[in-house]
Amino acid sequence: MPKKEKGKLNIIPLGGLNEIGKNMTVLEYGEDIIIIDCGLGFPDEDMPGVDLVIPDISYLEANKDKIRGIVLTHGHEDHIGAIPYVLRQINPKIYGTKLTLGIIKNKLEEHELPFTPELICVEAGQTVRLGELSVEFIHANHSIADACSLAIATPLGIVIHTGDFKLDVSPIDGDMMDITRLGELGKKGVLLLMCESTNAERAGYTPSEKNVGRSLEYIFTANPEKRIVIATFSSNVHRVQQIIDISARHGRKVAITGRSMLNIVGAAVELGYMTVPEGLLIDINEIKRYKPEQITLITTGTQGEPMSALYRMAFSDHAQVSLGHNDLVILSASAIPGNEKLVSRVINELSKNGVSVLHDAVVEVHVSGHACQEEIKLMQALTKPKYYMPIHGEYRHLAANRELAIDMGIEAKNVFISDVGKILEIDSKGARFAGTVPAGKILVDGYGVGDVGNIVLRDRRHLSQDGLIVVVASVDTDARLLLSGPDIVSRGFVYVRESEELMEETRQIAADAINDCLMRGEHVDRMELKTRVRDDLSKYLYAKTKRKPMVLPVIMNI
Incomplete structure (x- = not known):
């Protein structure tokens, strides 16, 4: 009996390439689709009012009957x-x-949600079968506990997706990344390695999380008289565990503030990922019962986010915490690209209030959770892939990762820098790019998902840059009369009381435009009226001010 011809494996990133965040990758073989991760991103500066960015899943909606599951590498x-x-x-x-x-x-x-999703718990070392594909979860080190790399067995061969990882030889929980298993898979033969690129430009190795613990221990010892406030990522369970352990050794009670921090610490303690000595944790409302040197505060707000707990402390707007000369704030995180100004603003405000501030530019109070060059090269050496795809990062990160792969002996023609929506097709004859699927960014604004598009963003940018002029008038098109107005309302353009002459001229030009339209032709079109008012005012205001406010005519026919 002849062998059944093997099909094609499609690798389709729906996010996470040529961008930071929004990680989502589709693997498709025959009638089976699995989704790796389902992340969000944050809006660019040219997206005013947008809260979050998520992947466009049009392709998945069109093929939902083929989807066998979403597999997750970790909880960021x-x-x-x-x-x-x-x-x-x-x-x-x-x-x-x-x-x-x-x-x-x-x-x-x-x-x-109006339904209960089916969540299936797996452990590192476990394999789940999803159609013709099977997924093995492999323990990895990262800046959150319980992270995994994935080995996906397909009829064409093994695909490894590293997820986010680092090689920490002294992890807090004692469990190193399972490089033995990765080596075993490399000996079997790996078809494709999809390897993270976030730190691909950085030489060497990423320092161990324990380095942060040593720095914090020194800081606590050197500042016995101060209340210590530590801001860190709420998901970094091992960092929070170290802070709790050090606080206990120095006889300090620990209070936690920030909704996400409370949620994740609560979940981590409940699930056994953190241990807290009895009586150590106190409610934030109880801190005034203790002297400053008896308290450690763990808080959110490492990125200077407005309304985060640390931001409100810095600007004296926190209900329970007021910071001053007796306080030391430690920013145990690095600023995400684009957030530097926000973080700097918080540091400046804290300093104005007499608060001592330490951050990673001053002392080693943060280490990355992502692999640097030597760790990426180790991953390549262990797995020995035939094909290679850099993932997770902007183009420069992907390109740096590509160079590492070529230096390690992977043929340049077998290294693929892909893009969101681009299909990498692999079969028994080779690998190639083979078209695209619908993909991109869906914008989340409040409760609205996808209802903010390019036109809305363009209008928001226009309003934010030059403001708004509203022209309100009533007309009788049958009698060809301007009955009332035009009244001019200015928002974000000029201060009316200081620009009365400009506003009066604006009103007169709008009136002239309306009257001219009413007097011309046999039929008066209200849209024509609005267009004429908008065009005339836009030309006049630009000539006078070199600004282009949005002009919104409101013409009522009575």
């Missing part, structure tokens, strides 16, 4: 944050480790 927002939005369109089973699913459960409760 850029890998799971889009799940509540995506589940409203497709509702496959979700596979993840215990902490990852614990974080997702909190998130789903907040979103109050």
